Amino acid sequence: MGRLIDREELRDKLKTLHTMKIVFTNGCFDLIHIGHIRLLNRCRQLGDIVIVGLNSDVSVRRVKGEKHPVIPEEHRAEILSAMSSVDLVVMFDEETPLELVKLIRPDVLVKGGDYSEDEIVGAEQVRSWGGEVEIFPFVEGVSTTGLINRIIESFKTEQ
Numbered sequence: 001m002g003r004l005i006d007r008e009e010l011r012d013k014l015k016t017l018h019t020m021k022i023v024f025t026n027g028c029f030d031l032i033h034i035g036h037i038r039l040l041n042r043c044r045q046l047g048d049i050v051i052v053g054l055n056s057d058v059s060v061r062r063v064k065g066e067k068h069p070v071i072p073e074e075h076r077a078e079i080l081s082a083m084s085s086v087d088l089v090v091m092f093d094e095e096t097p098l099e100l101v102k103l104i105r106p107d108v109l110v111k112g113g114d115y116s117e118d119e120i121v122g123a124e125q126v127r128s129w130g131g132e133v134e135i136f137p138f139v140e141g142v143s144t145t146g147l148i149n150r151i152i153e154s155f156k157t158e159q
Helices: 007-017 034-046 057-064 073-081 098-104 123-128 144-158
Strands: 003-005 022-027 049-055 088-092 108-112 132-136
Touching (some): 003 007, 007 088, 022 034, 022 098, 034 049, 034 108, 034 132, 049 057, 049 073, 049 098, 073 088, 088 098, 123 132
Parallel strands (some): 003 088, 022 049, 022 108, 049 088, 108 132
16 A cells, blocks of 8 residues: 655655656546546556655646545545555645656656647656656546536436
């Protein structure tokens, strides 16, 4: 199981991980769904250490709007940390994980298929040091927004 660490702990930890293949992915991970699970399982297949950059509540609001996230950052971090496919979770307040990518210098950067290669933050940097960028296929019809909308609609019909 993984654990939540801050950037200072991450810096120290990276010193001992340099011989391992590091895989990095990031996201809001609000209302975990099958697409998230498959992406994280794929990350596990690609390397020795899986590090997840988790958008803080402040960051999620900046990216997705004031109604987000549904699940608070501490809970999202604990959920991700409990997954066997995740080794480390590090939260970030910025709008993008670029500073984390530069700090971690992953061997593999993974993003979901709802991004094109030129939209993936950090892809250029990862390639510059010889790393790989993998776009994991989008699971059609599955998204946090879709789940939220289905929940809202299902409760509207009950009233």
